[in-house]
Amino acid sequence: MAGKKTKVVDGFSVVRGLARAQQQGLVPPPGSRRPAEDTSARPPPLMQPKDSPHIVKTVEPTKRTIRCFQCGYEFKLAGTTPAIYCAKCREKIDLGDYVIEGPWHEEINTGGSVIIRPTGRLEDVRIRAGNVILEGAMDDRSAIECNQWLELAGATSPDPRQLTMRNLRIAAGCTMKFKYKLQVHHVELLGTLDADVESTGLVSIRAGGHLRGTVRGAHLQVEEGGGLSARVFIWPQGNPLEAGT
Amino acid sequence: MSNGTQESVIGADVEIIGTIKSNGNIRLDGKLEGELQCGGNAILGKNAQVKGNVTATSVSIEGKISGNILAKDKIEMKATATVNGDIKARRLSVEDGVTFVGRSEVNPNAQPMPAPSAPQPGTPQR
Numbered sequence: 001m002a003g004k005k006t007k008v009v010d011g012f013s014v015v016r017g018l019a020r021a022q023q024q025g026l027v028p029p030p031g032s033r034r035p036a037e038d039t040s041a042r043p044p045p046l047m048q049p050k051d052s053p054h055i056v057k058t059v060e061p062t063k064r065t066i067r068c069f070q071c072g073y074e075f076k077l078a079g080t081t082p083a084i085y086c087a088k089c090r091e092k093i094d095l096g097d098y099v100i101e102g103p104w105h106e107e108i109n110t111g112g113s114v115i116i117r118p119t120g121r122l123e124d125v126r127i128r129a130g131n132v133i134l135e136g137a138m139d140d141r142s143a144i145e146c147n148q149w150l151e152l153a154g155a156t157s158p159d160p161r162q163l164t165m166r167n168l169r170i171a172a173g174c175t176m177k178f179k180y181k182l183q184v185h186h187v188e189l190l191g192t193l194d195a196d197v198e199s200t201g202l203v204s205i206r207a208g209g210h211l212r213g214t215v216r217g218a219h220l221q222v223e224e225g226g227g228l229s230a231r232v233f234i235w236p237q238g239n240p241l242e243a244g245t
Numbered sequence: 246m247s248n249g250t251q252e253s254v255i256g257a258d259v260e261i262i263g264t265i266k267s268n269g270n271i272r273l274d275g276k277l278e279g280e281l282q283c284g285g286n287a288i289l290g291k292n293a294q295v296k297g298n299v300t301a302t303s304v305s306i307e308g309k310i311s312g313n314i315l316a317k318d319k320i321e322m323k324a325t326a327t328v329n330g331d332i333k334a335r336r337l338s339v340e341d342g343v344t345f346v347g348r349s350e351v352n353p354n355a356q357p358m359p360a361p362s363a364p365q366p367g368t369p370q371r
Contacts, residue, residue: 226351
């Protein structure tokens with residue numbers, strides 16, 4: 001193991017490495033006490049670490065859905081990697097995250113996240129990404145296609161026809177008006193949305209959020225402090241009128 | 246929801262046709278075909294079925310209601326609630342799972358709403 005070069009360190013390698021270190025006396029055996037040290041100079045730890053070098057808790061990496069831009073195939077991916085090949089068409093998919101802080105002209109196709117900072121501006125460009133946070137501006141010829149969450153957090157409100165998203169989040173202080181019917185999965189409002197919303201998932205209005213217009217869907221959640229000035233059609237079991245026809 | 250005033254309870258085996266007026270709090274677990282006018286807080290339990298308008302300071306709904314709800318302060322819809330009608334309040338809380346068809350006018354940042362018409366003394370009435 002020591003002679004080999006390993007790029008990926010999995011849990012088994014960690015345990016084996018610890019066992020080897022114990023054999024060499026580099027790590028105290030399980031259950032043994034560490035020598036006393038002066039801890040008066042540093043603040044007390046938040047958690048009491050155990051003396052045992054055993055792994056007491058492991059966290060499974062979160063899975064995310066990747067969509068191939070070439071063939072549209074969707075698959076799950078756990079962990080992080082800069083790029084991956086589509087399981088169906090073998091096209092390379094970039095999974096990098098981008099932060100745009102100025103004028104931007106290059107097309108981005110990534111399964112990762114794109115953050116457009118308040119100083120950022122999209123100019124005649126198409127952005128395709130897993131998640132997008134739009135704090136900056138975009139001109140009339142730009143477009144954003146989002147496989148997962150699109151968060152609108154800027155002062156400017158882009159033309160909704162330039163935006164394609166699966167889930168929509170309106171950040172606090174942001175006001176968005178959709179002239180056309182908005183069809184999304186989940187909607188989360190911390191700001192104000194004026195739209196005709198058709199949701200297949202959960203419409204969640206947080207404290208400080210406000211929804212005006214119409215909302216149709218199966219699930220609605222309003223936190224205390226949230227506003228709802230709308231025509232509401234919420235049927236968790238499906239529309240009984242549609243079922244009868 | 247006890248805030249010092251007495252609470253009137255209408256049990257699950259009670260059916261009322263008419264108007265209920267109360268100055269205090271009221272808990273309804275039975276059926277009501279008519280209006281409910283409450284100066285305090287109204288709780289519509291899981292088995293409650295109301296066909297008529299409800300006016301109160303605050304309304305908590307777990308059952309079914311076909312009618313409009315006007316609350317001076319707050320409307321609270323629990324996950325089991327079914328509401329067919331319009332609602333108007335200053336504050337709103339909705340749990341996932343509700344069935345709600347109607348128009349909502351809830352704006353926490355707006356000016357306070359006028360108080361609902363105070364019912365006559367005597368609780369409850371028919």
